[in-house]
Protein backbone atom coordinates (compact mmCIF):
# COMPACT_ATOMS: atom_id res chain seq x y z
CA UNK A 1 0.00 0.00 0.00
CA UNK A 2 1.31 3.45 -0.90
CA UNK A 3 0.87 5.29 2.41
CA UNK A 4 1.93 8.67 1.02
CA UNK A 5 -0.75 8.68 -1.65
CA UNK A 6 -3.41 7.36 0.73
CA UNK A 7 -2.78 10.11 3.28
CA UNK A 8 -3.01 13.06 0.84
CA UNK A 9 -5.70 15.53 1.88
CA UNK A 10 -8.34 17.01 -0.37
CA UNK A 11 -9.05 20.31 1.30
CA UNK A 12 -9.36 23.65 -0.53
CA UNK A 13 -8.33 26.52 1.69
CA UNK A 14 -8.24 30.29 1.15
CA UNK A 15 -5.75 32.29 3.20
CA UNK A 16 -6.61 35.86 4.25
CA UNK A 17 -3.55 37.63 5.69
CA UNK A 18 -0.22 36.83 4.04
CA UNK A 19 2.04 37.03 7.09
CA UNK A 20 4.20 34.25 8.49
CA UNK A 21 1.33 32.28 10.04
CA UNK A 22 -0.77 32.18 6.87
CA UNK A 23 2.21 31.50 4.64
CA UNK A 24 3.77 28.76 6.79
CA UNK A 25 0.53 26.89 7.53
CA UNK A 26 -0.57 27.31 3.91
CA UNK A 27 2.69 25.73 2.82
CA UNK A 28 2.24 22.75 5.16
CA UNK A 29 -1.25 22.26 3.72
CA UNK A 30 0.12 22.33 0.17
CA UNK A 31 2.90 19.88 1.00
CA UNK A 32 0.28 17.55 2.51
CA UNK A 33 -1.82 17.64 -0.66
CA UNK A 34 -4.37 20.39 0.05
CA UNK A 35 -4.95 23.23 -2.41
CA UNK A 36 -4.79 26.93 -1.63
CA UNK A 37 -7.61 28.51 -3.63
CA UNK A 38 -6.60 32.16 -3.04
CA UNK A 39 -4.29 34.33 -0.99
CA UNK A 40 -5.78 37.68 -0.01
CA UNK A 41 -3.87 40.30 1.95
CA UNK A 42 -3.97 44.01 2.69
CA UNK A 43 -1.27 44.55 0.06
CA UNK A 44 -1.08 42.81 -3.29
CA UNK A 45 2.68 42.41 -2.98
CA UNK A 46 2.43 40.32 0.24
CA UNK A 47 -0.36 38.28 -1.33
CA UNK A 48 1.72 37.68 -4.47
CA UNK A 49 4.86 36.54 -2.69
CA UNK A 50 2.90 34.19 -0.38
CA UNK A 51 0.90 32.84 -3.32
CA UNK A 52 4.05 31.97 -5.20
CA UNK A 53 5.33 30.02 -2.14
CA UNK A 54 1.91 28.32 -1.88
CA UNK A 55 1.73 27.39 -5.59
CA UNK A 56 -1.48 29.39 -5.91
CA UNK A 57 -2.35 31.44 -8.98
CA UNK A 58 -5.03 33.57 -7.35
CA UNK A 59 -3.85 36.44 -5.18
CA UNK A 60 -5.41 39.81 -4.44
CA UNK A 61 -5.98 42.64 -1.98
CA UNK A 62 -9.71 42.05 -2.30
CA UNK A 63 -11.81 39.34 -0.64
CA UNK A 64 -13.93 38.88 -3.77
CA UNK A 65 -11.00 36.91 -5.24
CA UNK A 66 -11.91 33.92 -3.03
CA UNK A 67 -13.55 31.33 -5.29
CA UNK A 68 -16.81 29.58 -4.31
CA UNK A 69 -15.26 26.10 -4.31
CA UNK A 70 -13.25 27.03 -1.17
CA UNK A 71 -13.90 24.65 1.77
CA UNK A 72 -12.30 26.73 4.55
CA UNK A 73 -11.39 30.39 4.78
CA UNK A 74 -8.47 30.76 7.18
CA UNK A 75 -8.13 34.33 8.51
CA UNK A 76 -4.50 34.90 9.50
CA UNK A 77 -4.55 38.69 9.83
CA UNK A 78 -3.50 40.42 13.09
CA UNK A 79 -6.20 39.83 15.70
CA UNK A 80 -7.58 43.37 15.56
CA UNK A 81 -8.45 42.91 11.86
CA UNK A 82 -10.30 39.58 12.26
CA UNK A 83 -13.74 41.03 13.09
CA UNK A 84 -13.63 43.41 10.13
CA UNK A 85 -12.56 40.67 7.73
CA UNK A 86 -15.31 38.33 9.02
CA UNK A 87 -17.99 41.02 8.54
CA UNK A 88 -16.70 41.88 5.07
CA UNK A 89 -16.68 38.20 4.07
CA UNK A 90 -20.25 37.76 5.31
CA UNK A 91 -21.40 40.58 3.04
CA UNK A 92 -20.01 38.88 -0.09
CA UNK A 93 -22.17 37.25 -2.72
CA UNK A 94 -20.80 34.26 -4.52
CA UNK A 95 -19.48 32.21 -1.57
CA UNK A 96 -21.24 28.96 -0.65
CA UNK A 97 -21.45 29.80 3.04
CA UNK A 98 -23.48 26.78 4.13
CA UNK A 99 -20.87 24.43 2.68
CA UNK A 100 -17.91 26.36 4.06
CA UNK A 101 -15.88 26.60 7.24
CA UNK A 102 -14.15 29.73 8.50
CA UNK A 103 -11.55 30.12 11.21
CA UNK A 104 -8.93 32.53 12.53
CA UNK A 105 -5.46 32.07 14.00
CA UNK A 106 -5.67 34.56 16.88
CA UNK A 107 -4.72 33.32 20.33
CA UNK A 108 -6.85 35.94 22.06
CA UNK A 109 -10.13 35.68 20.13
CA UNK A 110 -12.76 32.97 20.38
CA UNK A 111 -14.96 31.69 17.57
CA UNK A 112 -17.60 34.28 18.49
CA UNK A 113 -15.78 36.96 16.45
CA UNK A 114 -16.82 34.97 13.35
CA UNK A 115 -20.54 35.26 14.19
CA UNK A 116 -21.43 37.13 10.95
CA UNK A 117 -20.20 34.10 9.00
CA UNK A 118 -21.98 31.67 11.31
CA UNK A 119 -25.20 33.61 10.71
CA UNK A 120 -24.76 32.96 7.00
CA UNK A 121 -24.53 29.23 7.68
CA UNK A 122 -20.76 28.63 7.85
CA UNK A 123 -19.14 26.36 10.43
CA UNK A 124 -16.87 28.65 12.43
CA UNK A 125 -14.05 27.93 14.87
CA UNK A 126 -10.97 29.52 16.36
CA UNK A 127 -7.78 27.78 15.30
CA UNK A 128 -4.72 29.14 17.10
CA UNK A 129 -1.41 27.46 16.24
CA UNK A 130 0.48 26.76 19.47
CA UNK A 131 3.81 27.57 17.85
CA UNK A 132 5.98 30.63 17.37
CA UNK A 133 6.33 32.32 13.96
CA UNK A 134 8.85 35.14 14.53
CA UNK A 135 8.67 38.03 12.05
CA UNK A 136 12.41 37.99 11.25
CA UNK A 137 12.35 34.32 10.23
CA UNK A 138 11.53 33.51 6.60
CA UNK A 139 8.58 31.07 6.23
CA UNK A 140 10.84 28.40 4.72
CA UNK A 141 12.73 28.16 8.03
CA UNK A 142 9.55 27.80 10.10
CA UNK A 143 7.74 25.21 7.93
CA UNK A 144 9.68 22.20 9.36
CA UNK A 145 8.58 23.23 12.88
CA UNK A 146 4.91 23.59 11.97
CA UNK A 147 3.93 19.90 11.76
CA UNK A 148 2.82 17.93 14.79
CA UNK A 149 1.77 21.07 16.67
CA UNK A 150 -1.45 21.77 18.59
CA UNK A 151 -4.21 24.20 17.70
CA UNK A 152 -6.20 25.94 20.44
CA UNK A 153 -9.79 25.82 19.21
CA UNK A 154 -13.36 26.53 20.20
CA UNK A 155 -16.62 26.59 18.28
CA UNK A 156 -19.87 24.75 17.75
CA UNK A 157 -19.79 20.97 17.39
CA UNK A 158 -19.71 21.13 13.56
CA UNK A 159 -17.09 23.87 13.80
CA UNK A 160 -14.89 21.73 16.02
CA UNK A 161 -15.32 18.77 13.66
CA UNK A 162 -13.99 20.96 10.89
CA UNK A 163 -11.16 22.16 13.16
CA UNK A 164 -10.09 18.53 13.61
CA UNK A 165 -10.22 18.00 9.86
CA UNK A 166 -8.04 21.04 9.24
CA UNK A 167 -5.61 20.03 12.02
CA UNK A 168 -5.40 16.54 10.49
CA UNK A 169 -4.58 18.08 7.12
CA UNK A 170 -1.78 20.01 8.85
CA UNK A 171 -0.52 16.86 10.64
CA UNK A 172 -1.44 18.52 13.93
CA UNK A 173 -3.90 18.15 16.80
CA UNK A 174 -6.75 20.15 18.31
CA UNK A 175 -6.89 21.20 21.94
CA UNK A 176 -10.31 22.54 22.94
CA UNK A 177 -10.12 25.80 24.90
CA UNK A 178 -13.25 26.82 26.83
CA UNK A 179 -14.05 30.38 25.64
CA UNK A 180 -14.13 31.73 29.20
CA UNK A 181 -10.48 30.70 29.67
CA UNK A 182 -9.25 32.05 26.34
CA UNK A 183 -7.22 34.91 27.82
CA UNK A 184 -5.62 32.61 30.39
CA UNK A 185 -4.78 30.14 27.62
CA UNK A 186 -3.12 32.90 25.60
CA UNK A 187 -1.21 34.17 28.65
CA UNK A 188 0.05 30.59 29.10
CA UNK A 189 1.31 30.59 25.51
CA UNK A 190 3.09 33.87 26.23
CA UNK A 191 4.89 32.27 29.18
CA UNK A 192 5.79 29.19 27.10
CA UNK A 193 7.37 31.16 24.29
CA UNK A 194 7.98 34.84 25.13
CA UNK A 195 8.96 34.36 28.77
CA UNK A 196 11.20 31.45 27.83
CA UNK A 197 12.89 33.73 25.30
CA UNK A 198 13.35 36.36 28.01
CA UNK A 199 14.79 33.76 30.38
CA UNK A 200 17.33 32.73 27.72
CA UNK A 201 18.13 36.38 27.14
CA UNK A 202 18.78 36.77 30.90
CA UNK A 203 21.15 33.77 30.75
CA UNK A 204 22.99 35.51 27.95
CA UNK A 205 23.16 38.81 29.81
CA UNK A 206 24.41 37.19 33.03
CA UNK A 207 27.01 35.19 31.14
CA UNK A 208 28.06 38.49 29.57
CA UNK A 209 28.78 39.62 33.15
CA UNK A 210 30.96 36.55 33.67
CA UNK A 211 32.85 37.01 30.37
CA UNK A 212 32.91 40.80 29.99
CA UNK A 213 35.65 40.62 27.37
CA UNK A 214 32.92 39.85 24.86
CA UNK A 215 33.19 36.08 24.47
CA UNK A 216 29.77 35.53 25.98
CA UNK A 217 27.89 33.60 23.29
CA UNK A 218 25.79 31.28 25.43
CA UNK A 219 26.66 28.06 23.53
CA UNK A 220 28.13 26.35 26.63
CA UNK A 221 24.68 26.62 28.25
CA UNK A 222 22.88 24.77 25.47
CA UNK A 223 23.36 21.22 26.87
CA UNK A 224 22.10 22.17 30.34
CA UNK A 225 19.12 24.04 28.85
CA UNK A 226 18.19 21.15 26.57
CA UNK A 227 18.65 18.53 29.31
CA UNK A 228 16.42 20.57 31.65
CA UNK A 229 13.63 20.75 29.07
CA UNK A 230 14.03 17.03 28.36
CA UNK A 231 13.86 16.18 32.08
CA UNK A 232 10.77 18.33 32.68
CA UNK A 233 8.86 16.61 29.88
CA UNK A 234 10.14 13.16 30.87
CA UNK A 235 9.04 13.59 34.50
CA UNK A 236 7.63 16.83 35.95
CA UNK A 237 8.97 20.30 36.80
CA UNK A 238 9.18 19.41 40.50
CA UNK A 239 11.11 16.18 39.81
CA UNK A 240 13.44 17.90 37.35
CA UNK A 241 14.37 20.69 39.77
CA UNK A 242 17.98 20.56 40.98
CA UNK A 243 20.23 23.26 42.43
CA UNK A 244 20.66 25.22 45.66
CA UNK A 245 17.02 26.18 46.28
CA UNK A 246 15.84 22.56 45.96
CA UNK A 247 18.60 21.56 48.40
CA UNK A 248 17.73 24.35 50.84
CA UNK A 249 21.17 25.95 50.37
CA UNK A 250 20.52 29.29 52.06
CA UNK A 251 24.20 30.38 52.07
CA UNK A 252 24.62 29.74 48.34
CA UNK A 253 21.40 31.56 47.47
CA UNK A 254 22.56 34.52 49.60
CA UNK A 255 25.82 34.69 47.64
CA UNK A 256 23.94 34.49 44.31
CA UNK A 257 21.64 37.33 45.28
CA UNK A 258 24.57 39.46 46.33
CA UNK A 259 26.47 38.71 43.10
CA UNK A 260 23.47 39.73 40.96
CA UNK A 261 22.89 42.87 43.02
CA UNK A 262 26.55 43.86 42.64
CA UNK A 263 27.08 43.01 38.95
CA UNK A 264 23.65 43.28 37.29
CA UNK A 265 21.30 45.21 39.61
CA UNK A 266 18.73 45.68 36.84
CA UNK A 267 18.18 41.92 36.88
CA UNK A 268 17.63 41.71 40.64
CA UNK A 269 13.80 41.96 40.48
CA UNK A 270 13.73 39.14 37.91
CA UNK A 271 16.16 37.01 39.90
CA UNK A 272 14.31 37.46 43.19
CA UNK A 273 10.90 36.74 41.60
CA UNK A 274 12.19 33.61 39.91
CA UNK A 275 13.89 32.46 43.13
CA UNK A 276 10.58 32.81 44.98
CA UNK A 277 8.89 30.72 42.28
CA UNK A 278 11.71 28.17 42.57
CA UNK A 279 11.06 27.95 46.32
CA UNK A 280 7.35 27.35 45.60
CA UNK A 281 8.26 24.53 43.20
CA UNK A 282 10.73 22.98 45.66
CA UNK A 283 8.01 23.02 48.34
CA UNK A 284 5.63 21.27 45.89
CA UNK A 285 8.38 18.71 45.21
CA UNK A 286 8.75 18.09 48.98
CA UNK A 287 12.47 18.87 49.13
CA UNK A 288 12.37 21.87 51.50
CA UNK A 289 11.80 21.71 55.26
CA UNK A 290 9.51 24.45 56.62
CA UNK A 291 12.55 26.04 58.38
CA UNK A 292 14.63 26.20 55.18
CA UNK A 293 11.69 27.50 53.24
CA UNK A 294 11.15 30.31 55.72
CA UNK A 295 14.86 31.17 55.78
CA UNK A 296 15.00 31.29 51.98
CA UNK A 297 11.84 33.38 51.67
CA UNK A 298 13.06 35.88 54.27
CA UNK A 299 16.41 36.14 52.53
CA UNK A 300 14.90 36.75 49.09
CA UNK A 301 12.30 39.20 50.41
CA UNK A 302 15.09 41.28 51.95
CA UNK A 303 16.35 41.86 48.38
CA UNK A 304 12.97 42.97 47.10
CA UNK A 305 12.84 46.11 49.27
CA UNK A 306 13.93 49.55 48.09
CA UNK A 307 17.73 49.95 48.51
CA UNK A 308 17.74 52.15 51.67
CA UNK A 309 15.80 49.58 53.69
CA UNK A 310 17.66 46.49 52.51
CA UNK A 311 18.98 44.41 55.34
CA UNK A 312 20.11 40.86 55.84
CA UNK A 313 22.74 41.02 53.06
CA UNK A 314 25.32 38.37 53.68
Ligand SMILES: NC(=O)c1ccc[n+]([C@@H]2O[C@H](COP(=O)([O-])OP(=O)(O)OC[C@H]3O[C@@H](n4cnc5c(N)ncnc54)[C@H](OP(=O)(O)O)[C@@H]3O)[C@@H](O)[C@H]2O)c1
Nearest residue numbers: 017018019020021041042043046076077079105106132133
Ligand atom coordinates in the same frame (compact mmCIF):
# COMPACT_ATOMS: atom_id res chain seq x y z
N1 LIG B 1 3.46 35.25 15.05
C1 LIG B 1 3.21 34.25 15.89
O1 LIG B 1 4.13 33.70 16.51
C2 LIG B 1 1.80 33.76 16.05
C3 LIG B 1 1.59 32.52 16.68
C4 LIG B 1 0.29 32.05 16.80
C5 LIG B 1 -0.78 32.81 16.32
N2 LIG B 1 -0.54 34.03 15.75
C6 LIG B 1 -1.70 34.78 15.24
O2 LIG B 1 -1.78 34.59 13.83
C7 LIG B 1 -2.23 35.80 13.20
C8 LIG B 1 -1.22 36.24 12.17
O3 LIG B 1 0.04 36.40 12.78
P1 LIG B 1 1.32 36.82 11.92
O4 LIG B 1 2.47 36.78 12.87
O5 LIG B 1 1.40 36.06 10.67
O6 LIG B 1 0.95 38.35 11.63
P2 LIG B 1 1.61 39.40 10.65
O7 LIG B 1 3.02 39.04 10.40
O8 LIG B 1 1.26 40.73 11.18
O9 LIG B 1 0.83 39.14 9.28
C9 LIG B 1 -0.50 39.37 9.14
C10 LIG B 1 -0.79 39.68 7.68
O10 LIG B 1 -2.14 40.08 7.60
C11 LIG B 1 -2.24 41.09 6.63
N3 LIG B 1 -3.38 41.96 6.96
C12 LIG B 1 -3.46 42.92 7.91
N4 LIG B 1 -4.71 43.45 7.92
C13 LIG B 1 -5.40 42.82 6.95
C14 LIG B 1 -6.72 42.93 6.46
N5 LIG B 1 -7.59 43.79 7.00
N6 LIG B 1 -7.09 42.13 5.42
C15 LIG B 1 -6.24 41.24 4.87
N7 LIG B 1 -4.96 41.10 5.28
C16 LIG B 1 -4.56 41.88 6.31
C17 LIG B 1 -0.94 41.85 6.65
O11 LIG B 1 -0.86 42.29 5.35
P3 LIG B 1 0.14 43.01 4.38
O12 LIG B 1 1.48 42.36 4.52
O13 LIG B 1 -0.49 42.73 3.08
O14 LIG B 1 0.14 44.45 4.79
C18 LIG B 1 0.07 40.79 7.12
O15 LIG B 1 0.80 40.26 6.06
C19 LIG B 1 -2.45 36.82 14.32
O16 LIG B 1 -3.80 36.80 14.70
C20 LIG B 1 -1.58 36.30 15.45
O17 LIG B 1 -2.06 36.67 16.72
C21 LIG B 1 0.73 34.52 15.59
